[in-house]
Amino acid sequence: MMRPFEYVSPANTKQAASLLAATWGQTEILAGGTDLLALMKEDVVTPKRLINIKEIRELHGVTANAQGLRIGALTTLGELVADSKVQANYPALAEAVREAASPQIRNMATIGGNLCQRPRCWYFRSGLGLLPRDESGKDLVSDGDNRYHAILGNDGPAKFISPSTIVPALIAYGASIRLEGPKGRRELPLQKFYVSPKTDDEREHDLKPNEVLTEIIVPHSDGWKVAHYEVRQKAAFDWPLAVAAVALKLDGSNVQAVRVVLGYVAPMPWLSPEAESALKGRSVSDETAQKAAFAALSGAKPLSENAYKVQLAQVAVKRAILTAAGGAA
């Protein structure tokens, strides 16, 4: 059962942005539809107008330019995995995309949709909102079933976890995104796209209701060694329990520069300056990787049922560090 809605197919991004409402809840963007259609059928998302952007040619495809890689938001995950430039220069990204979904879904799902997908929090998916509360205003997650919820960044009202497994790898590569709306274009580092909502009127990202995510820019990966590691309940396709992506720039065996990004542990992708400090200027070994992994989770505040995630996330960080140090770009 789905509520009636208006369906429009704009020909360009400007037209698409003009069809979007200025407040959330009125309109939704349809790209691959692999998440949105389920949310609509479950009556969790009920837009009055659906804007199909799949006909917008400028949003498709992967191109290399002076800045690095430009990935159109409508590029499917399948196209991204198969792209020779991605395979050759961004292998950890290719791996993260390959592991994100089965081949059938990769052929439909878009990278823009992956970045904008809604949290998989069961309270949210049951129609209770991103910040679920009871009639008295008491937070439902802290005292409820929170086994898959956040262990970091959960001091505020948001306890869900950021759902993309590809985003940590993109942030590790230093990616930024471009958005287009009624006030023109803007570009921001990917990590700044994600926010922890404080009120029910906010979403989990900085996308304005009348903006379209148009492209992702991934800088040249020269000199960086990047790895991505997921801990899942089953080896087949599944949403993970913890994700880590690590980028290292080595001078001999010493870490010159580093980015450590965790996923599935906080309402937003989680950069860890603590882990970075633990690695910078040191050589990578089992011991330093372990110390960095402990540092990454030093600020963790597990909820009543998810303390187990602390160790899983530590393992993900340690293995990503060791893989990055021993691997290619």
Add this chain to the structure above:
Amino acid sequence: MIRKADRFNINDPNLCSALRWKGQFILAEADPSVQSSNDGLFWCMHTQTCIGPDGDVAEPGNCASKTRGCHGTGKCG
């Protein structure tokens, strides 16, 4: 041991209403010229993961049994 045909049988009449898969909401007719496939990705609406509320795997073969504690209820045990 459960047969693959039963493990992934999404047409079982006793399938739990909370079982979800990506193709569930896409009302497209199968192309007879293409071999049918199943990506094996299922999840429970209550947990939003591949593990059901009772800690067992959420798949058609497991989620068609009415004796399973969480079947149709989303409750553990």
